[in-house]
Amino acid sequence: MSIGARETPPVLEVDGVSVSFGPRNILNNVSFEVRAGEFTGLIGSNGVGKTTLLRVILGLQSISSGSVRVLGAPLSRRSRALGYVPQKVLLDPDVPMRARDLVALGLDAHKFGFSRRSASERERVEEMLVAVDAESFADSRIGSLSGGEQQRVLIAHALVSNPKLLLLDEPLANLDPGSVQEVVALLHRVAKDHGVSILLSAHEMNALLPVMDRIVYVSNGQVASGTTDEVVRSDVLSKLYGHHVDVIQLHGRVFVVAEPGTSAEDVPEHPRYQVD
Amino acid sequence: MHVLLEPGFFSNAPVRTALLLGAVVAAVSAVVGVITVVRSQSFAGHALTDVATAGGSGAYYLGVGALWGFLGGSLAGAGAMELIGVQRVRRRDLATGIVLGAATGISALFLYLDTTVKATTGATQQILFGSIFSVSNSTVPYVAAFSGLVIMLMTIMRRPLLLTSLSSEIASSQGVRVRLVGVLFMLCLAVSVGLSSIAIGSILSTALLIGPAATALRVARSIAAATLLAIGLGIISAWIGILLAYDSFYWDPSSQGLPVSFFIVAICFVFYLFSSLVLARRRSHTTRRPVVTDFAFSAEGH
Numbered sequence: 166m167s168i169g170a171r172e173t174p175p176v177l178e179v180d181g182v183s184v185s186f187g188p189r190n191i192l193n194n195v196s197f198e199v200r201a202g203e204f205t206g207l208i209g210s211n212g213v214g215k216t217t218l219l220r221v222i223l224g225l226q227s228i229s230s231g232s233v234r235v236l237g238a239p240l241s242r243r244s245r246a247l248g249y250v251p252q253k254v255l256l257d258p259d260v261p262m263r264a265r266d267l268v269a270l271g272l273d274a275h276k277f278g279f280s281r282r283s284a285s286e287r288e289r290v291e292e293m294l295v296a297v298d299a300e301s302f303a304d305s306r307i308g309s310l311s312g313g314e315q316q317r318v319l320i321a322h323a324l325v326s327n328p329k330l331l332l333l334d335e336p337l338a339n340l341d342p343g344s345v346q347e348v349v350a351l352l353h354r355v356a357k358d359h360g361v362s363i364l365l366s367a368h369e370m371n372a373l374l375p376v377m378d379r380i381v382y383v384s385n386g387q388v389a390s391g392t393t394d395e396v397v398r399s400d401v402l403s404k405l406y407g408h409h410v411d412v413i414q415l416h417g418r419v420f421v422v423a424e425p426g427t428s429a430e431d432v433p434e435h436p437r438y439q440v441d
Numbered sequence: 442m443h444v445l446l447e448p449g450f451f452s453n454a455p456v457r458t459a460l461l462l463g464a465v466v467a468a469v470s471a472v473v474g475v476i477t478v479v480r481s482q483s484f485a486g487h488a489l490t491d492v493a494t495a496g497g498s499g500a501y502y503l504g505v506g507a508l509w510g511f512l513g514g515s516l517a518g519a520g521a522m523e524l525i526g527v528q529r530v531r532r533r534d535l536a537t538g539i540v541l542g543a544a545t546g547i548s549a550l551f552l553y554l555d556t557t558v559k560a561t562t563g564a565t566q567q568i569l570f571g572s573i574f575s576v577s578n579s580t581v582p583y584v585a586a587f588s589g590l591v592i593m594l595m596t597i598m599r600r601p602l603l604l605t606s607l608s609s610e611i612a613s614s615q616g617v618r619v620r621l622v623g624v625l626f627m628l629c630l631a632v633s634v635g636l637s638s639i640a641i642g643s644i645l646s647t648a649l650l651i652g653p654a655a656t657a658l659r660v661a662r663s664i665a666a667a668t669l670l671a672i673g674l675g676i677i678s679a680w681i682g683i684l685l686a687y688d689s690f691y692w693d694p695s696s697q698g699l700p701v702s703f704f705i706v707a708i709c710f711v712f713y714l715f716s717s718l719v720l721a722r723r724r725s726h727t728t729r730r731p732v733v734t735d736f737a738f739s740a741e742g743h
Contacts, residue, residue, distance in 0.1 A: 223614050249614040260479050261661045262607065274604035275616040277597050304662070322611070 174237055175200050176246075176330045176362045177222065182231035184217055190386055191217050194231070197381045197390040199330060199364050204356060206373045207366040209383030215366040216252065218383070219332050222364075223249055236329060248323030248361075252334040256315055258308030264318040265303045268293055271325035293321040296355055313344030317351065324359065331356070333365040337372060345372050352376070370397070371418045397421070450687055459573040459640075459683050459701070462581055466640040467649060467675030469588040472595050473633040474654030474675075475668045476626065480606045484534065485522060485627075487647045488541035489634040492518025494643040495544045496635075497568040498551035502559060507568070508580055511643060512587070512635035518544060519631035523624060571642030571702045573683065584636055591629045591636075598622060603664060640679075641702040649675060652709030656716045678708040 177199040184192040191214045199205045207215050220226035222233055224240050233240045235247060248271075256262075269282060269290045282290075294303045297317040302310055307318055316336055323331055333352070337345045353376040356363050367373060370380070374393065381390040382397070384405045389396050396402070397419055399412045406423060413420045450456055477486050496514015497507050518540050525536035555564035567575070595602070601622045605612040613619045637646035653674035654667070661667035682705030690698035 225613055245616075247614075249611070251608070251610040251614065254608050254611065256607065257479075259658065260607070261658055261663055261667050262603075263663060266663060267607070270600060270604045270607075271615070274600045274612065277601060279596060319611075326615075 176236060177364065178232075178234040178237075179218075179222065180232045180234070182218075182221055182233065183229045184214070184221060184226060185229055192221070192228075193386040195383075195386075195388050196231075197388055199362050200379070201329075201362055202356070202360060203378040204353060204363045204373075204376050205365070205379045205381060206370055206377045207364055207381045207383065208370045208373075209366075209368065211368055213383045214386060215383055216334055219249070219334050219364075219366060222332060223247060245326060246329040248326065248328035248331045250316070250319045250323050250331070250333040250336055252336075252338065254315070254319060256308040256310075258306060260306070260308055262307055263304050264299055264307050264310065264314075264321075265290060265294065267307055267318055268299075268321045268325050271322040289325060293325045296324070296358065297321045297351060311344075313340055313347060316340065316344075316348055320348075320352070320355070324355065324361065327359075328361065330362045330364060333363070335366055335368070337367055337369070349373060349376055374417075374419065393419075450684070453687075454578075455574045456683065456687055458576060458578055458581060460680060462573060462576055462584060462640050463679030463683055463705070464676045465581075465585050465588045466637045467653070467679040468672045469591050469633050470637050470646070470649045471653050471657070471671035471675040472592050472668055473629050474650040474652075475658060475664065475671050476595070476602060476606060477630060477650060478654045478658055479603075479664070480626070482533075482630070483647070483651050485537045486630055486634060486650050488522065488537040488544070489515045489518050489631055490638065490643050490646050491541050491548065492521075492544040493634050493638045493646070494568060495547040495551065497638060497643055498548050498555055498564065501555050501564050501568065502551050506580070508583060508635070508639050511638040512632060514544070515631040515635040515638075516628070519627040523627055566700075567642070568638075569642050569644045570700055571638070571640055571645060573640045573701050574686075576639060580639065584639060587632055587636055591632050594625060595629055598625060602626060641705055645702045645706050648706040648709050649678070652706070652713060653678065656709075656713045659716045659720055674709070674712050678705050678712065681708050682706075 175198040179198065180196050182192055182195045183190065195218065207218065209215050217226055221228055222235075222240075224233075269286070272286055272289065273280075273282070294300050297320050299314070299317050299321060302314055307315060310318065320331075320333075320336075323333075331352075336348060336352075340348065349372055352363055352365070355361065364381075365373070370377070370393075377393060379391060380393050380396045381388050382402065382405060384402075385407055387405060389401050389405045397412055399410060402410045402412060402421060408423065411422045413422060474486075477483060493511045493515040496510040496512070496517070498510070499514070500507050500510020503510075521540050521543075522536045525532065525539060552565050552568070555568075563572075566572070601612065601617045604615065605617055605619050605622050609619050612622075633650065634643075634646050637649050640646075641649055653671040656674055657667040657671035661670050682701050682703075685704040686699060686701035689704075
C-alpha cells in the first residue's frame with residue numbers, strides 16, 4: 166500500500182527510534198504511526214518505556230537514532246500540534262488556582278508579556294470546560310478536586326490550544342472503575358467532536374477496547390502495532406515478549422498471560438505477524 | 442487620636458522615609474513571596490537572607506552602602522545555589538543548606554570584625570534586625586527602582602512562572618523554558634530579599650516575604666487575588682509596625698523605643714493566625730452540611 170493511497174496523512178510517524186540511558190537500551194528501533202482522527206492505545210506493563218516514548222514525541226527526550234514526524238514535519242523544539250497530559254501531576258490543594266485558570270494557561274503559558282486575555286480566548290476556555298464537563302467545578306481550587314475531575318481539567322488544558330494530537334500518559338491509573346469509564350468515554354467524544362487524534366498509554370487495555378482504533382503494544386523496548394485483532398494474539402505477543410504468552414478472551418475482556426521459562430523459539434512464527 | 446498616634450508622626454522626616462520604604466519593600470516582597478510559597482522555595486528564600494547578612498556585614502566592614510552589600514550578597518547566594526542545583530527538587534534542600542551554612546559562617550566573621558575592629562556596636566543589630574528609621578533618603582530611589590524592575594519582571598513572566606511552579610512537566614511539554622524561568626525567579630527572589638533586608642533586617646526579611654503571602658494564599662480564590670491581598674497585608678503590617686515603633690518611644694520615658702522590625706513581623710504573624718480562624722470557620726461551614734444530610738438520609742432509610 167503506497168502512502169498516496171491513504172485518505173489522510175498520519176498525524177504522527179515514529180520511525181526507527183532508539184533511546185538508551187547509558188548502557189541500557191530503553192527503546193530499540195521503534196516504529197509506528199498514529200492516523201488522523203484515530204484513538205491509539207500505547208499498551209505495556211509498567212516500566213517498559215511508554216513514558217519515555219511519549220517524551221520522545223514531545224521532544225523532551227533525546228534519541229540515539231530514528232526520527233519523529235508530526236503532521237509530516239520533523240519535530241522541532243515543541244510542536245503546538247501536540248497536547249500532553251502527564252502522569253501523576255500533584256496539584257497542591259493549598260494553591261489558590263481555579264480549574265479555569267489552569268485551562269487558560271494552556272493558551273499562553275509559553276509566552277512572556279503583559280497582555281490580558283481576549284474575549285475570544287476566554288470563550289475558548291469556557292468551551293473546553295464545557296467539553297470536559299467541568300463547568301460545575303470550574304471555579305474550585307484544582308488541588309481540592311477528585312482524581313477524575315483533575316484529569317478532566319488537565320485534558321481541557323491540553324486541548325485548549327487546539328492540538329491535532331493529544332498524548333496522555335497513564336490517565337486511567339489511580340482512578341476508580343467508574344471514573345475510568347467516564348474518562349474513556351469523554352476522550353472518545355472529545356476526539357470525535359474536535360477532530361483530535363489520541364495516543365494514550367495504559368498498562369491495562371480492557372477499558373480501552375471499545376474505543377481503540379489501533380494499538381501499539383510495547384515490551385522489551387520494541388513495539389507491535391496494528392488493530393487490536395492484529396496485535397493482541399498469542400503469536401504476535403509471544404514474539405514481542407520473547408517467551409510464550411497466551412491471549413485469553415473472557416466475556417469480551419482480554420487477558421495476556423505470560424509463561425516465563427518458555428523461549429520464543431518454541432513458538433511457531435505466524436505468517437501474519439507484522440510490525441509496521 | 443492621641444491614643445493611637447503620638448505627636449509629630451507625619452512631620453517626622455525619618456518616619457516619612459520609613460513609611461515609603463516599608464510600603465515599597467512590602468509590595469515587592471508580597472509579589473515575589475506568593476510565588477515563593479507556591480514553588481515551596483521558602484527555605485531557599487531564607488538561605489538568601491543569610492547570604493544577604495554576609496553581604497551586608499561585609500559592606501559595613503568595607504564601608505560600602507549596606508544596600509549594595511545586601512543585594513550583592515543575595516545575588517551571589519542565588520548564583521551559588523543555582524550552580525549547586527537548586528532547580529532539581531531532590532538537590533534543592535542540599536544546595537540551600539550548603540549555601541546557608543557557608544554564608545552564616547562569613548556573617549559571623551564580618552559581624553565580629555564590625556564590632557571589634559571598627560567598633561560599630563550597632564552593626565549587628567542593624568544588619569540582622571534592620572533599622573528602617575535610619576535609612577537615608579538617598580537610598581529610597583534605588584530601592585524603588587529595583588522594586589519596580591522586580592515587579593515588572595514578575596508580571597511579564599507570571600504565566601510561564603505559574604505553570605512551571607504548578608508542574609514543570611506540563612510546562613516543559615508546552616514549550617515553557619523552565620530553566621530560564623527558574624533562574625529569573627531566583628534573581629527576583631535575591632533582589633527582593635536584598636531590598637527587604639534594608640528595611641527590616643536580613644534575618645527578618647523572610648517574615649515579610651513569606652508571612653503576608655502565606656496568609657493571602659490561604660484565603661484568596663486566585664493567584665492574582667492572593668498577590669493583591671499579600672501586597673495589602675504587607676503594607677498594612679509595615680505601616681502599623683512603624684506606627685507602633687514610633688509610639689513606643691512614648692510608652693516608657695526611660696526606654697528608647699522598641700525595634701520596628703519586631704512590630705512588623707508580629708503583625709504579619711497575627712494576620713496569619715487570623716487567617717487560620719477564617720479557614721477553620723469556612724471549613725466547619727462546608728463540611729458540616731453534608732454530614733447532616735447524610736444523617737437525615739440514613740435515618741429515613743431505616
